[in-house]
Amino acid sequence: MKKPFIISFANSKGGVGKTTSCIAVGCCLAKLGYETLVIDLDHQGNLSDDFGRGDEDYTITDIFEDPKFDINKIVYSARDGDKEISNLSIIPADITLAVEARSAERFRHRLSILDDGLKRLVTHFDFILIDLRPAIDLSIENALLITDLIVIPVDMDRRAVKGIDDLFQVVKEIRRNDDFVYTLVKTKVNKSHSKMQKSTNKHIQEAGYQVASTEIRVSELYKQATEQRRPSPLYAPHERPYEDYLSLTHELLAKIKEAPR
Template identity: 35%
Template sequence: MAKKIAVTNQKGGVGKTTTCINISAELARLGKKVLAIDLDHQANLTKVLSGGESKFNLTVADLFSNHKVKIEDAIHQAKSDGDYIDNLYYIPSHITLSRQIEQCLTRVHRERILQRHLKKLEGDYDIILLDCPPSLSLSVTNAMLIADLFLMPIDGGRFALDGLSDLLDAIEEVKETNDVNFAVFRNEYASQNKLMNDFLTEQLQVINGKVLKSKVRRSEAIGQASVTAQPLKYYSKSALANRDYKELAKEILERI
């Protein structure tokens, strides 16, 4: 059965989508068959893993709007610069997702919509990554219900940890357990920012054991790769942050 990882944080701009893109590419490189699901109506993950495509017959919005849709028909193989990426697949999102989510709010078992679709894929993938928007929308609660690990990037800002406790409370409520498997890691890490690094290290002591050793350094190449609709390793093999994603992927595998 595929291990499911929800990349989530209520704070926007901390690098959830870039993390999901580059970790999925790295896990695929390690030989894992990976499916990335874009649960954000902005569809940024879709733009990168599709190699810049924007038109799809079926998207994740259709999965929420119609239980009869075959999830297999919404899956595409990821591409970079026109070439397919081995072992990496994705389900695209669309701007209409937010509207479809609103229409689902009165449905029975609405928090299990994604779970029911994914049951049809049992045995097909090793890892499923869920790219969550910075909210507690129905798409996120669907991800919360099925996730085996919650991966939470935090950036180097003063308010990096804001909302973390509320998010954990929400996850515990949805999963009906106090034993949530989550991991936090430093994203956009700048080693020279000693004051902020010391502050965050102190703040993170309250979740000792849940903080990953891996850190993803701040790099202009990461943003440039997204603009060109490529995972970092395909945009620039020499970028130092590639090492960070390799270490992060290995540490994630240990957690699941």
């Protein structure tokens, strides 16, 4: 059976559209017929809430509390309101994750807890998407070690650009090499803020970062979807949130075909 391709969404700065991007790409992959699993590794659980799974008895915490825990018990169908989303499943998180991730340091094979758990999945997935919180703990290290592609949302703010360099340093330390596949994605793009975006674009260009051609335009619909606790592409299927992220998803699929495994 072919190993699922793992994509992590990360940036050392918060508020850049990381969770929104993970949710949207997950929905688009599912819409295209790919069996997709999204994993919430942020103890705030925003991704879990938006997929209707913010109040479950078992969560990702259970794996870090007991590495032998049956991971299949924490795989739920993702929801849009009361409706299940075809081809899309979720492993949710809750506030206890932060504490248990620290406690898991006591385990001998602590850096492979997530990898070992995913190998025990009964359902086969084409893609596994992981939403990483903007901090480093054992759960994040576990994810970065098994990630095939890192997607880095950047909200066209100079502080988000600084977060890229910080993230790269962390990835290199965790993986113990400089060889990893990534792509930057410009989010919250607003053509009316030309001065700020020109400055940020200049820094990105000078740094030589690999950047996706697709840009995610700013839209009030993202905020509305979050307030309604709904995935943005499904909340506004004929508007910018779906158009932009579907384009990004196709671009990522093309990049994945070229990525070494």
